[in-house]
Amino acid sequence: xxxxxxxxxxxxxxxxxxxxxxxxxxxxxxxxxxxxxxxxxxxxxxxxxxxxxxxxxxxxxxxxxxxxxxxxxxxxxxxxxxxxxxxxxxxxxxxxxxxxxxxxxxxxxxxxxxxxxxxxxxxxxxxxxxxxxxxxxxxxxxxxxxxxxxxxxxxxxxxxxxxxxxxxxxxxxxxxxxxxxxxxxxxxxxxxxxxxxxxxxxxxxxxxxxxxxxxxxxxxxxxxxxxxxxxxxxxxxxxxxxxxxxx
Numbered sequence: 001x002x003x004x005x006x007x008x009x010x011x012x013x014x015x016x017x018x019x020x021x022x023x024x025x026x027x028x029x030x031x032x033x034x035x036x037x038x039x040x041x042x043x044x045x046x047x048x049x050x051x052x053x054x055x056x057x058x059x060x061x062x063x064x065x066x067x068x069x070x071x072x073x074x075x076x077x078x079x080x081x082x083x084x085x086x087x088x089x090x091x092x093x094x095x096x097x098x099x100x101x102x103x104x105x106x107x108x109x110x111x112x113x114x115x116x117x118x119x120x121x122x123x124x125x126x127x128x129x130x131x132x133x134x135x136x137x138x139x140x141x142x143x144x145x146x147x148x149x150x151x152x153x154x155x156x157x158x159x160x161x162x163x164x165x166x167x168x169x170x171x172x173x174x175x176x177x178x179x180x181x182x183x184x185x186x187x188x189x190x191x192x193x194x195x196x197x198x199x200x201x202x203x204x205x206x207x208x209x210x211x212x213x214x215x216x217x218x219x220x221x222x223x224x225x226x227x228x229x230x231x232x233x234x235x236x237x238x239x240x241x242x243x244x245x246x247x
Contacts, residue, residue, distance in 0.1 A: 011093060043071050050231045065122045066078075070098075123152065130208070164239075188208035229243070
């Protein structure tokens with residue numbers, strides 16, 4: 001089967017699954033590039049997760065939806081714990097690898113497609129790998145959070161990881177924040193693409209927010225933050241997990 005040249009994300013995952021060492025490049029619209037460690041994180045086992053993720057996953061209950069499931073690390077853990085779970089990812093290759101690794105229910109879907117799920121279908125939404133960022137921008141975040149409210153049960157929980165964009169000492173990032181504000185965007189809103197070998201994703205928006213900004217985005221959506229759990233490297237990388245409860 002031929003896969004799209006746009007599925008750089010999936011190609012990195014497939015190469016790692018086939019035990020081929022690789023790395024990908026995340027390119028920002030201002031020319032800033034970051035060389036990533038590749039897909040190692042997507043294959044990590046529970047004991048290798050950051051402590052914040054290990055603590056937060058204890059809040060998973062009922063039927064779970066993993067948004068941006070990658071190679072299925074969260075799904076495999078939840079299956080082992082006996083939970084019914086569904087994973088979605090926009091990458092066909094990522095979903096192929098999920099199934100090869102034993103994930104029972106994984107679908108090629110982007111975050112915008114969650115509207116297709118029935119009302120009250122899930123009890124837990126999981127967004128690891130900084131995937132709160134998949135909301136992209138303020139308006140989209142509020143719209144999709146309302147959708148998640150509809151497709152979840154009355155006692156639902158969102159377990160969402162993100163990164164505080166202000167925890168940095170790089171002046172290039174502060175300059176980009178200022179440029180965003182001038183354009184009417186949130187400071188931590190990124191326009192990026194992932195590149196790997198001859199593959200390249202389309203440009204897309206990704207959203208880093210502080211804890212206060214996350215609380216503001218939740219206003220009016222039927223959700224509230226119950227607690228924040230900082231990553232072990234929070235002072236350096238600003239990554240945290242939010243436990244978000246339905247109101």
